[in-house]
Amino acid sequence: MRLEASVGITVGIIVGLVIAFALLKAANTNHRMKTDYDERQQLIRGKGYMYAFYTILFYEVLMMIIDIGEFSLPIESYAVHCVGLIIGVIVLGVYCIWNDVYWGLNNNKKTYYAIFVVCTIFNLIPVIGQASMGTLIQDGKIGLPILNIMVLVMMAVLGIVFIIKKLTGKNSSEEED
C-alpha cells in the first residue's frame, strides 16, 4: 500500500513537471523554458532565495524538535516537508513581488495570470470535494488535500501581496520622478 502510494506520487510529480515545462514554454514570450532576468533582478532574487533557504532551515529544525518531542500535528508526517517547501516558496515569492523582481523579462503576464487561476481551481476542486464528503479530516489529521490547501494559501498570500503592492504604488507602473 505504501509502495503504491510512493509510486503514485512519483508519477504525479513527473506528470506535474512535464505540464509545468510545457506551460513555461507557452507562457514565455520567446517560448523558452528559462525565464530571463536582468542583473538587478538576479541580485535581488538571490537574496530572496537566501531568505527562503533560511526559512526552510528554521522550519525543518522546528519540525525536528516537534518530532523528537512527539508532539502531534494535524497533518501527516510526509506532508510536513511539503508544507515547509511551500512556505519557502511563499517567502521567495513575497520578497520578489515586494522588490519588483517577480516578473522576468520574457514572461507573458496575462498567460501567467491565467495559469494561476487554473492552478487555483485545480487545487480548489479536491479540497471542496473532500470537504463536501466530510473526509477532509480523518483520525484528527488532514490527508493529502493539505498540499492543495497549502498551494491555495500560497496563491492567496501572493495575490494579496500583489494587490497591496499595486495599491501602495510601490511597483511604480508609471514613470518615476
Place this chain on the structure above:
Amino acid sequence: MKNLRLKSARAALDLSQDDLAKKCGVSRQTISAIEKGDYNPTINLCIAICKELGKTLDELFWE
C-alpha cells in the same frame, strides 16, 4: 543619489523608461532604480545605456 543626467538624457531623446529598458535588455524597474539612485549598475549595463543614449560614461555616470 539620483542620476538626473541619465533621466534628462533619456527625456531628451523622448524615450520612456520602458523604451530605454527594452533597448538595453533590462526591466523598466531597473532603469527607474538607476535614475532614483537605488541601484548601481554594472559597467556592462552602464555601457549599454550610454550606447543607447549616445553619451559617454563620464557624461552619465561619473561624478
